[in-house]
Amino acid sequence: MKKIYLDNAATTRTDPEALKAMIQYFSGIYGNPSSIHSFGQEAKNAMEHSRFIAADFINASPEEIIFTGSGTESDNLAIKGVAYANGFRKTHIITSAIEHHAVLESCHNLEQSGFKISYIPVDSYGFVKLDDIKKAISKNTLLISIMHANNEIGTIQPVEEIGKIARENDIYYHMDAVQTFGHINIDVDKIGVDLLSASAHKLYGPKGVGLLYKRKGVKISPIITGGSQEYKLRASTENVPGIVGFGKAIELSKILIENEIAVQTRLRDKFIKGVNENIKNAFLNGHPARRLPNNINFSFDFIEGEGILMGLDMEGIAASTGSACSSGIMEPSYVIKAIGRNSVLARGSVRFSLGRFNTEDEIDFALKTLIKLVKRLRKISPLIK
Ligand SMILES: *Cc1c(COP(=O)(O)O)cnc(C)c1O
Numbered sequence: 001m002k003k004i005y006l007d008n009a010a011t012t013r014t015d016p017e018a019l020k021a022m023i024q025y026f027s028g029i030y031g032n033p034s035s036i037h038s039f040g041q042e043a044k045n046a047m048e049h050s051r052f053i054a055a056d057f058i059n060a061s062p063e064e065i066i067f068t069g070s071g072t073e074s075d076n077l078a079i080k081g082v083a084y085a086n087g088f089r090k091t092h093i094i095t096s097a098i099e100h101h102a103v104l105e106s107c108h109n110l111e112q113s114g115f116k117i118s119y120i121p122v123d124s125y126g127f128v129k130l131d132d133i134k135k136a137i138s139k140n141t142l143l144i145s146i147m148h149a150n151n152e153i154g155t156i157q158p159v160e161e162i163g164k165i166a167r168e169n170d171i172y173y174h175m176d177a178v179q180t181f182g183h184i185n186i187d188v189d190k191i192g193v194d195l196l197s198a199s200a201h202k203l204y205g206p207k208g209v210g211l212l213y214k215r216k217g218v219k220i221s222p223i224i225t226g227g228s229q230e231y232k233l234r235a236s237t238e239n240v241p242g243i244v245g246f247g248k249a250i251e252l253s254k255i256l257i258e259n260e261i262a263v264q265t266r267l268r269d270k271f272i273k274g275v276n277e278n279i280k281n282a283f284l285n286g287h288p289a290r291r292l293p294n295n296i297n298f299s300f301d302f303i304e305g306e307g308i309l310m311g312l313d314m315e316g317i318a319a320s321t322g323s324a325c326s327s328g329i330m331e332p333s334y335v336i337k338a339i340g341r342n343s344v345l346a347r348g349s350v351r352f353s354l355g356r357f358n359t360e361d362e363i364d365f366a367l368k369t370l371i372k373l374v375k376r377l378r379k380i381s382p383l384i385k
Pocket of ligand 1: 009010069070071072073075100102147149150151176177178179199200201202208209210
């Protein structure tokens with residue numbers, strides 16, 4: 001059976017070119033970049049080249065890029081790092097209800113140490129309302145952390161406006177860009193962002209390497225200590241092969257980005273149109289146009305997302321659902337609930353996320369399979385009376 005991977009928002013296949021670039025840094029050029037001898041310096045040069053590529057990609061400078069172990073770590077470092085460095089003088093953070101758990105739980109952690117967190121709700125498309133952000137601001141507000149695009153529903157937030165609000169009020173702006181870095185264009189100055197998280201494995205790089213962009217002058221404290229790597233902000237011997245693979249992945253994205261946006265947007269919209277025309281009671285989650293080029297997310301009434309995923313998997317198609325299994329029962333997705341869907345629809349959401357290696361034939365086959373599957377599952381659904 002031919003397998004079709006439509007879960008590129010969860011992770012991507014490492015691009016063979018990125019892998020090729022990495023390989024020699026395992027046992028060929030294996031020095032520790034902190035060592036002063038030639039072995040170390042060779043590794044360091046490769047790492048600094050990636051730092052330059054990453055910075056250039058988002059209109060930053062290399063001194064503003066900190067390599068980390070993941071997108072999750074970058075989110076933690078941004079939020080907790082700013083809070084700790086501020087010495088708890090300002091203790092209020094504004095975030096949204098639909099952030100990734102890495103952001104939400106970093107905020108929860110700070111809540112336990114006395115921070116107040118405002119969770120801004122979203123409208124039916126998943127947009128935060130700018131007025132709600134403005135209303136939440138006080139003299140005590142230290143940070144706004146609102147993502148660039150949501151990982152489940154793909155909605156792209158009005159980040160330039162958010163950046164402007166943050167600037168006008170002298171508040172730091174952190175943006176989780178894990179879903180957008182390498183997929184849509186980012187200019188840190190145009191957005192007015194102070195901290196930005198990205199992760200290599202979401203853009204055809206390896207797993208286990210991320211970065212945090214930190215604007216010059218923004219003060220953060222490290223959360224991992226024990227060495228002076230990464231400008232003393234992230235102790236650990238750097239993952240040199242991973243960072244080299246990340247750099248190569250960014251170079252590839254820079255070349256391919258415009259074409260990928262065009263191709264994926266066309267396939268995305270073809271798929272969405274196909275669902276709307278062939279499946280009744282199917283609801284597109286997120287905004288029809290202001291969404292990630294590779295994101296498709298539907299809720300299907302009367303059936304659970306899990307059933308659809310299992311049916312698709314039997315046909316070799318990999319997709320995902322935002323609802324999570326907890327002790328045997330399916331919990332509705334907090335993102336789908338936040339856009340106002342009822343619990344049945346929040347349990348019945350399915351995400352298809354396209355990627356560089358998908359073909360039009362695959363998308364056509366997935367659509368055809370989905371249409372048949374939803375019909376079959378509805379025939380046996382206990383939710384239809
Ligand atoms: C995947 C993801 C993360 C976590 O990144 P990891 O590198 O997998 O830890 C954080 N935020 C968003 C929006 C993501 O999609």
